Amino acid sequence: MEPVTVIGTPVSPFVRKVLVCLDLKGVPYKVDPIVAFFTGYAFEEVSPLRLIPVLMLGDITLTDSSVICEYIDEAFPGHPLLPSDPADRAHARWLDEYADTRLAAVLLWKLFNEATVNPSVWGQKRDVRALKRIVDEDIPPLLDYLEGQLPKDDFLFGELGMADISIAAQFRNAGWARFAPDATRWPIVAGFVERVLSHPVVVARALLEDAMMKTPIADQRRVAGEHGLPLTETTFMESTTARPGPMTTRR
Ligand SMILES: N[C@@H](CCC(=O)N[C@@H](CS)C(=O)NCC(=O)O)C(=O)O
Incomplete structure (x- = not known):
């Protein structure tokens, strides 16, 4: 192939x-x-x-x-990667969309950016108070929502699929900002994220x-x-100086 x-x-x-x-x-x-x-x-x-x-x-x-x-x-x-039933497929697409927009807005573009990208790419000082505000105020409503959406055991639609991966992938980046969902307050979310991130693949x-x-x-x-990643022969990387794009949210 x-x-x-x-x-x-x-x-x-x-x-x-x-x-x-x-x-x-x-x-x-x-x-x-x-x-x-x-x-x-x-x-x-x-x-x-x-x-x-x-x-x-x-x-x-x-x-x-x-x-x-x-x-x-x-x-x-x-x-x-998606379930076969039309209603389940639509539900999977919604959860994928929620992860790529709302979870990403907070866990990635706020938390991960503040903790890692802003200092390393844009040369900005890490704002510790902003990080605390994100963890204390911005993240909890997202976890409250997911606590009612995710399965207690297993993955969302049986086998590991796109929506499971989209959600857990955002938490993996949040982990590099030293954040993990509190398992006493959001046991279902914490268990789900752990389950997906422990899948062998x-x-x-x-x-x-x-x-x-x-x-x-x-x-x-x-x-x-x-580390064994098969590489392309050529690269689109052209510079070590960062240049924002049309969708760059923080710099
Ligand atoms: N909705 C897009 C989001 C892609 C995205 O935001 N990628 C980030 C990297 S995590 C990026 O390329 N950022 C460059 C920028 O913000 O200018 C997707 O699902 O592929």
Whole structure:
């Protein structure tokens, strides 16, 4: 089978979602492990919003992790990424959307950005009071909602699927900002996140992701290769100076 090309660092929750879905399907891939801020104008030709991930296969170029994962589900046989019942499929898409918008707005663009991206990419001082406010005020309503949505045991629709991965992927990034849901207050959310992040296909990615988190931008491609990530021959990374894109929310 011809490998698909995935553009984007495995540290991104949206790239993680795509790579886990490809692994579940057994589809081979090559990765250009870039951070979108360090790309040039050539990247805009494949990603109009200058966002990762991008998936390329033959003359197909797709952006947006949900669009990509639904394509993977329809184009490749094997492990289903969405349930088959129409109502369940719609529900899975809603939870995926909730993760990619609302959870990401707080866990990624507020918490993870404040704790890691703002200091390392944009050279800003970490705002400890802002971090406390995010944890004390912004995150709890999200966890209250998820506590009523997620299953107590097992995954959302039987086998591990796109919606499970989308939700847990955001918590993986929150973990790098030293946040985990309090299991005494939100036992269902805490158990669910732990269950998805302990799935062998997800665990298999963890060492590489942790290594990338500790590596300066200029060395990330080399380190990804050393950790066994199959790399593309060329890269869209053009600079070590960050440049915001049209969707960049914090800088
Ligand atoms: N809804 C998009 C979100 C993708 C996204 O926000 N990716 C981030 C990386 S985690 C990015 O490329 N950010 C660059 C920027 O904000 O300019 C998806 O699901 O693929």
